[in-house]
Amino acid sequence: MMKIMMRMMNKVLPTCQEVSHLTSQAMDETLPWRKRLGMRLHLLMCVWCRRNSDQLQLVRNLARKQSASQSKEAKLSSDARDRLSKLLEPNDDKS
């Protein structure tokens, strides 16, 4: 049953393979409405593509969040701090 539905769906809607491209593309830009509609309808009916789409977005959200929170905790080492301070001393200002 599932198989027959999938075959019919692939005739009118984008295939799983195409949806995978659209899913990724939609993470970077707004898709033209026809493509967006095709993708949405396919996602409504196909659990694997839905998982794929959800997981791709989850991975990106987590990656960006982790990267941002790590950079907030970063501290310059005292060596680097000293070196930079020396560079910025008024007597080094040749401009």
Place this chain on the structure above:
Amino acid sequence: MSESETEHISSSSVLSEPKEWVAKHGDALFGFALRYVSDRTAAEDLVQECMLGALKARSSFSGASTERTWLIGILKNKVMDHFRKSSRETPLNEPGQISDTDDTDYITAGPDAGTWQPNRKPKAWSVDPNDPVEQKQFWEHLRRCLEGLDQRLAKVYNMRDIQEIEYDEVCNVLSVTPTNLRVMLHRARKLMRHCLETNWIGA
């Protein structure tokens, strides 16, 4: 108006002494740089270039933004220069090297063409993305998966999906066409998802 009040009001439009920058903005600039380059030495170098650049450009500070924003802007330019330079050393646009034709995830012929190969169907992920322990494990696996990726794919993936650089800016800095970047990102994301499913979720 007392002197201290004058100082307070003008502090948003006038630069403080350069020697105070390290204490005031050092960590923030370093953290910003560290998001784009993974090793600390490279990040320190970028902060240094930024501060020296700022020292030279001091007279052009218009006061339209805060000192911090101004410094971050200079740092961002240095970061993009850094990427530009490294993309000249390993060019991304060599034709035919990154393609999507070797796609083994889908059935290629017959009535089921374009549907998932049975063994490549995405599995359900039972993770709690709000759990700090899971987040930490996720991050470790993500780094490891990234190391296993083709260098060029890793680079675009890093810039776009981890460092949050705008799509157009990635194209610009690496001199790749939007179409090429789209293909590379699709491929990178697919490989990363699969790697994470195998190693993080499946572990």
